[in-house]
Amino acid sequence: MQGILLAIHILVSISLVVAILLQSGKGADIGAVFGGAGSQALFGSAGPADFLNKATRGLVVIFLITSLALGYFAFEKPTKSIMESQPISAPMQPNVPESPGDVK
Numbered sequence: 001m002q003g004i005l006l007a008i009h010i011l012v013s014i015s016l017v018v019a020i021l022l023q024s025g026k027g028a029d030i031g032a033v034f035g036g037a038g039s040q041a042l043f044g045s046a047g048p049a050d051f052l053n054k055a056t057r058g059l060v061v062i063f064l065i066t067s068l069a070l071g072y073f074a075f076e077k078p079t080k081s082i083m084e085s086q087p088i089s090a091p092m093q094p095n096v097p098e099s100p101g102d103v104k
Helices: 002-022 030-034 038-043 048-074
Strands: none
């Protein structure tokens, strides 16, 4: 289960990086990178902005869920207390003289 989840997490991570890098920044045009209107035909009439925004949001949600699940599986629950492994010893008695004349 953990291996499958890790594989999904890695694929989503790579896809998320690609989706973020394909998005245009403010004032930049992604169409210029791909040679004009060729990218418009690939992503439909609305262009890449809507498709990439929705894909990025979906990938972020999947990334968050897989990250939380992997963190949960990585957390090792203690199987026993450390107090069980320590031997029980008698409480220490203070050095108290029995009578005032025994003090050296």
